[in-house]
Amino acid sequence: MEIIQTDIAIVGAGGAGLRAAIALAEMDPKLRIALVSKVYPMRSHTCAAEGGAAGVIKSDDSLDLHFNDTVGGGDWLSDQDAVEYFINEAPKELIQLEHWGCPWSREPNGSVAVRPFGGMKIKRTWFAADKSGFHILHTLFQTSLKYPSIQRFDEFFATDLLVDDGRCQGFTALEIRTGQMKQFQAKAVIIAAGGAGRMFPFTTNGAIKTGDGMALAYRAGAPLKDMEFVQYHPTGLPNNGILLTEGCRGEGGILLNKDGRRYLQDYGMGPETPVGQPVLKTMELGPRDRLSQSFWHEQQKGNTVSTRWGDCVLLDMRHLGEKKINERLPLVRDLCISYLGMDPVKEPIPIRPVVHYMMGGIHTDINAATPLPGLFAAGECACVSINGANRLGSNSLTELLVFGRKAAMSALAYMQSGLSTAKDAALAAQAKDSESRIQALFDQPAGQETINGLRQEMMHTMEQGAGIYRTGEGLAATCDKIAELRQRYVGISINDKSRVYNTDLMQALELGSLLDCAEAVAVGARDRKESRGAHQRLDFTARDDQNLLKHSLAYYHPKEPPRIDYLDVVITKSQPGVRDYSGAKK
């Protein structure tokens, strides 16, 4: 097996991975940096983020306001020291991107423009029309091309971490085009491989979002934190889950039920605000968890619009006018016309909540370090946690910049701290095991199980038991089902026996990652007997700060469900309070 010697190897080349790579190249041009991804960097799912990135820049805003919006939005499950670091670094990172050429939308005087977003008291979302993630990703990718020390390994699928002497020393990865396994040796590894939304049937997430990075760390012993918190974005196209950005509501779009009522006023987010004049942090600019939950209640009451794609509510943007929609929301208009055959300039658009983001992920401290020495993580795959129980829209793009860079700084410091010499034989033995595991998928005779069959059952049970509202009973059934699927997964084989670009094999590996992550979500949710942020239990409807102002930590077991442990939330200055999104607050 070929050994690739690097100083620091990064798994994932989306926003966080690219930001980390650039930071490393800038800190020390002599570093050997390997940027390893199962797709070409510009295919990474950062590209699909639309709305924008939060950072305090305007004189009417303050770091305290951003702090309060984030911590309250997260239902006090965020670690406040991490939030403080995040909001301090946010503006610098966004300016850095501007210096690298990101085409941020502008005010007439040439300064960067900001737009309102849900759960934010002040307009602070930097945006590049409604293609903000796309522009951030391409700006980072193109900037990364300046640095010869960043060696890219595009279309390499990382399969297992190599852990020896108590520290992570690299990983094995399959070169997809040849099917050959390679051993990446590194003094530190950064995982930045995105979320796992594909465990659900209806998601904004692209096909590649299969939790591979989370599962890599989890199987190597690093716990997954707060996995039970899954964000539903309130406005997805009903036929295929394509996201319509929160910017639609930020610019003044309103949500209506079948009677034309702005139903959010009935769920603690009223009184009604004037149409086309959005008021921050109330009504349509409430936080995502509350909006998605309101949809569920409307559905229970029979107030939703019945469409051929299921129950929907309506997102009405007609009053914004064609000019504003074209200028601020061109992608939204294009997506509605292309994929739904409806023009938001002319008619209200049916939408429903859609799985969008995992608040949980690989447990890291404020330095982006995991409990496994030598292993760091950033971006959606990680849980720092700044997002707590519910992420505010436009914090995640900034997060991948701030903590992508932080992971690079920490990894470099770790590498320079004086490490023992790698034992090649031990690493080689582990790499060989990883290769054998892949080979077994080729050799196993065809059985009853199919990858698609197991995947469908997984998605179905996750939607049934671990959706917007959950019950102990439903979650127990989902936990049992996932445990069963994990057992059945052991028996799968692949039909495609070719070594060259074998997507049958990739999908088998991705399904394994998803099942591991799904079990952490379901078990975490079953054991969290309270309602907080995006985790809502019909059998435990109140938040329980007495017992559960804690992060959950799921520890992997190869055959059994994860062991769940708890860790106190870091509270520095904001004691848990009431999340008030009514217009009458203050």
Added chain:
Amino acid sequence: MSERQIELEVLRYDPEKDSAPRFQTYSVPCLNEWVVLDALNYVKENLDTTLSYRWSCHMAVCGSCGMMINGEPKLACKAFIHEYSDKIRVEPLAHFPIERDLVTVIEDFIGKLSSVKPYLIPKDDKPISAGEFKQTPAELIKFKQYTLCINCMLCYAACPQYGLVPEFVGPAAIALAHRYNQDSRDGGRDARQEVVASNEGVWECSFVGACSEVCPKHVDPAGALQQVKVASTIDWYKEHLMPWVKK
């Protein structure tokens, strides 16, 4: 919801088994609102797990799923079934070597993209603490269109010149160089001209305009190429006829 049975004729090629590409036909029950990618996913999930192709976002922004659909370069996620007859032929992107089935080898494109120095080479240095560079909406509009390229390579598959002269830097890469050249914050045009204005650069372009016609994001690379040609011509005149005038 109307359903139609589509004959999907897909190019297959496994270099380990096949001496040459072949076609395999799948009969796929398609909803009329589907795109060709949905039909491929149906095949992958239900009929034949050995079919290989790239895809991810299903919303025309990641640029993975470019392929030839009835002979035209298209994003499979934006090629609507209702726009086709009951027989659809799907092949890998033209002008790129086939890796496997619908997957092409794209290293040539990636190399060309890197070669044009597609990053901001700032006119003035400015520390982060000094804040953002000012850029008016009018200045932004000058290059905004050229930032929209998703690197899907449909323009390379459509470009007759790239088919004939593989050294041609090509539409997307030149449009990206032009994007940075037109950016009010940038001072790197001279550094990019070496590649962009070379024989393999803009001067290979025969201005057929096919690149702009197939672009799913309306980037208009052909327009960018023409602007680069005009600017490069002016450079040449200044340099050779008026050496006393600074560029």
